Amino acid sequence: MTTKLGYAAALILLLIAPVFVYPVLLMKFLCFALFASAFNLILGFGGLLSFGHAAFFGGAAYVTGHAIKVWGLPVELGILTGAAAAGVLGLAAGMLAIRRQGIYFAMITLALAQMAYFLFISAPFTGGENGLQGVPRGHLLGMIDLQDNMAMYYFTLAVFLAAFWLIARTVHSPFGQVLRAIRDNEPRAVSLGYDTDRYKLQAFVLSATLAGLAGGLKTVVFQLASLTDAHWHMSGEVVLMTLLGGVGTIAGPAVGAGIIVALQNTLASGPLSAWVPVVLGVIFVICVLSFRRGVIGELQALIRRSF
Amino acid sequence: MKTLKTLALGASALAMASAASAEISDGKVKIGLLTDMSGTYSDLAGPGAVAAAEMAIEDAGAMAAGMPVELVTADHQNKADIAANKAREWGEAEQVDAFAELVTTSTAMAVYEIAKQQNKVVLVSGAASSPLTNDACIPSGIHYTYSTTALANGTGKAVVAEGGDSWYFLTADYAFGQALEADVTKVVEAAGGQVLGSIRHPFPASDFSSFVLQAQGSGAKVIGLANAGADTTNAIKAANEFGLVAGGQSIAALLMFITDVHALGLETAQGIQLTTGFYWDMDDETRAWSERFMERTGKMPSMVQAGVYSSVAFYLKAIEATGSDDTDTVMEWMRDRPIDDFFAKGGTIRSDGRMVHDMYLARVKSPGESSGPWDYYEILRTIPGEEAYGTLEDSTCPTK
Numbered sequence: 012m013t014t015k016l017g018y019a020a021a022l023i024l025l026l027i028a029p030v031f032v033y034p035v036l037l038m039k040f041l042c043f044a045l046f047a048s049a050f051n052l053i054l055g056f057g058g059l060l061s062f063g064h065a066a067f068f069g070g071a072a073y074v075t076g077h078a079i080k081v082w083g084l085p086v087e088l089g090i091l092t093g094a095a096a097a098g099v100l101g102l103a104a105g106m107l108a109i110r111r112q113g114i115y116f117a118m119i120t121l122a123l124a125q126m127a128y129f130l131f132i133s134a135p136f137t138g139g140e141n142g143l144q145g146v147p148r149g150h151l152l153g154m155i156d157l158q159d160n161m162a163m164y165y166f167t168l169a170v171f172l173a174a175f176w177l178i179a180r181t182v183h184s185p186f187g188q189v190l191r192a193i194r195d196n197e198p199r200a201v202s203l204g205y206d207t208d209r210y211k212l213q214a215f216v217l218s219a220t221l222a223g224l225a226g227g228l229k230t231v232v233f234q235l236a237s238l239t240d241a242h243w244h245m246s247g248e249v250v251l252m253t254l255l256g257g258v259g260t261i262a263g264p265a266v267g268a269g270i271i272v273a274l275q276n277t278l279a280s281g282p283l284s285a286w287v288p289v290v291l292g293v294i295f296v297i298c299v300l301s302f303r304r305g306v307i308g309e310l311q312a313l314i315r316r317s318f
Numbered sequence: 319m320k321t322l323k324t325l326a327l328g329a330s331a332l333a334m335a336s337a338a339s340a341e342i343s344d345g346k347v348k349i350g351l352l353t354d355m356s357g358t359y360s361d362l363a364g365p366g367a368v369a370a371a372e373m374a375i376e377d378a379g380a381m382a383a384g385m386p387v388e389l390v391t392a393d394h395q396n397k398a399d400i401a402a403n404k405a406r407e408w409g410e411a412e413q414v415d416a417f418a419e420l421v422t423t424s425t426a427m428a429v430y431e432i433a434k435q436q437n438k439v440v441l442v443s444g445a446a447s448s449p450l451t452n453d454a455c456i457p458s459g460i461h462y463t464y465s466t467t468a469l470a471n472g473t474g475k476a477v478v479a480e481g482g483d484s485w486y487f488l489t490a491d492y493a494f495g496q497a498l499e500a501d502v503t504k505v506v507e508a509a510g511g512q513v514l515g516s517i518r519h520p521f522p523a524s525d526f527s528s529f530v531l532q533a534q535g536s537g538a539k540v541i542g543l544a545n546a547g548a549d550t551t552n553a554i555k556a557a558n559e560f561g562l563v564a565g566g567q568s569i570a571a572l573l574m575f576i577t578d579v580h581a582l583g584l585e586t587a588q589g590i591q592l593t594t595g596f597y598w599d600m601d602d603e604t605r606a607w608s609e610r611f612m613e614r615t616g617k618m619p620s621m622v623q624a625g626v627y628s629s630v631a632f633y634l635k636a637i638e639a640t641g642s643d644d645t646d647t648v649m650e651w652m653r654d655r656p657i658d659d660f661f662a663k664g665g666t667i668r669s670d671g672r673m674v675h676d677m678y679l680a681r682v683k684s685p686g687e688s689s690g691p692w693d694y695y696e697i698l699r700t701i702p703g704e705e706a707y708g709t710l711e712d713s714t715c716p717t718k
Contacts, residue, residue, distance in 0.1 A: 142424065235428065
């Protein structure tokens with residue numbers, strides 16, 4: 012009941028937020044919230060720590076930008092193309108990576124992401140250090156002008172909500188249950204007759220595709236794709252968001268993304284502007300040391316204890 | 319007939335009056351300065367550029383056309399996406415009227431995209447690439463301090479004239495390095511020299527050993543450094559360690575700032591030829607301004623920082639004179655007037671956005687010739703603006 016009320020309140024808040032807050036900042040938050048939620052799908056529910064999700068996020072950002080700017084695809088198709096490309100990339104990376112566990116899994120994904128990063132820095136279509144700039148926002152379904160920030164915001168919100176619903180649905184489905192079983196005890200899941208590799212691969216591809224959806228959306232919002240999106244810092248940032256908000260909770264990663272985006276935004280123009288990474292690092296350490304379940308995780312525990 | 323004429327005259331006078339009394343939007347003039355506050359280019363731009371802009375605003379009494387002038391600053395970390403996001407936010411949510419400084423070409427180009435959509439003035443001082451006034455030009459952008467074309471026509475030409483006819487480039491791998499390499503290549507080839515090749519290094523880089531070894535192995539007489547700031551000083555240090563100059567090759571630092579010379583020390587930097595748009599020790603005016611800057615920041619100004627002051631001051635002057643912060647009105651006023659201050663004498667803003675002013679070819683003094691800190695340059699010759707920047711006919715700017 013409390014959860015439902017919480018979601019309803021959050022939805023209303025998101026619907027009226029652009030009146031009070033700068034819409035582009037909100038859209039940035041939504042993109043990262045989606046990215047972190049997609050990441051949480053395999054970390055929180057599959058128990059796989061991928062350190063290469065920036066490759067899917069950044070790769071889709073480039074593909075979307077290229078598809079819209081150079082091929083002239085409509086916005087919605089461009090974003091889908093980006094997400095599909097991330098899915099294909101995720102399939103290739105996943106097939107290699109899920110054969111190993113723990114630190115080896117993390118290292119393989121990191122290595123593959125670094126290879127993708129190198130590709131992006133040297134391929135001509137990405138613009139290298141300059142990035143892919145001037146991507147037109149275009150018209151949604153050929154009618155609604157997305158150059159208007161309000162229209163763009165509600166489009167972004169709609170995509171985010173749909174993807175968020177899909178993630179929540181997946182987690183609560185039988186597929187999600189099996190995934191959790193694998194996370195908690197893989198040999199037991201194998202002994203029960205589940206082909207765990209297949210489940211893990213499916214989750215990985217789904218996560219990569221949704222991360223790509225977030226990346227493509229971000230390209231359209233900011234009208235550019237750059238190396239920042241594909242850099243390993245981004246892979247680290249999404250881990251931070253997920254842990255801060257609460258790994259393995261549905262809403263946690265989105266909350267974590269909100270905290271990080273808000274922090275980055277307020278710190279960037281203050282006297283601490285050169286210290287953003289340090290401040291984020293300190294917050295991470297405090298989080299890991301004192302509230303390991305993250306904001307939402309601790310909140311849930313509190314509710315469980317009190318009622 | 320006569321009545322008609324009077325009517326027309328009256329109407330045009332009315333139109334002009336309404337243009338002149340066009341209000342300052344939202345009751346204030348706001349300048350957004352984006353620069354590199356902590357990275358590779360923070361020495362030559364960064365906090366010093368912020369100080370220069372503050373000085374320009376203070377000297378105008380923090381007022382223009384009776385309205386307060388405000389400065390907002392942010393660190394773009396040399397990243398195009400951060401610059402674009404900040405510029406967009408400033409333009410949409412904080413009523414910023416003009417963007418200033420913008421070291422690092424990729425950030426300047428990103429802000430150009432935003433400024434084109436929002437029709438805002440851009441006063442580029444730190445970025446160098448010639449495409450800013452060619453293919454990438456926008457009607458409301460001014461490329462103020464220097465450009466890769468001027469650097470090529472200054473340093474490039476001088477080095478070739480002294481017999482440096484085979485070149486190898488060590489290039490920062492982004493728009494600026496590529497533009498500088500292309501511009502110098504043109505100059506070298508036109509003078510009958512040849513370019514043997516180039517190696518691109520990531521931006522920013524700290525370890526230059528492998529790149530310097532490649533350059534050393536190329537057999538070229540001149541190693542052209544198409545990079546800037548800490549990248550240049552690091553490359554020169556690495557070249558010294560590997561004995562590049564001792565081996566008979568020479569280094570052409572195609573873009574060097576006084577802050578780089580200060581960082582390297584005269585022992586290492588002596589003899590380097592460079593092109594600059596400003597040197598503090600030219601005349602009484604430059605000395606007076608630079609000493610004020612020195613008092614405030616503890617350093618002598620680089621040409622980028624001096625350019626920030628000059629461009630912001632000129633922009634505020636335009637607002638004062640026109641009584642409006644409307645982009646088109648201000649741009650028109652600025653294009654029609656020469657810039658005469660300590661930074662530029664008779665500088666003019668062309669329709670492609672290029673601010674044409676005299677440049678200087680300088681040689682770094684040896685420790686013996688220098689009388690103390692910041693006494694670094696001997697000015698070899700003044701390069702007239704037209705020669706340094708080429709003519710408007712050469713510009714490929716579509717809106718020129």
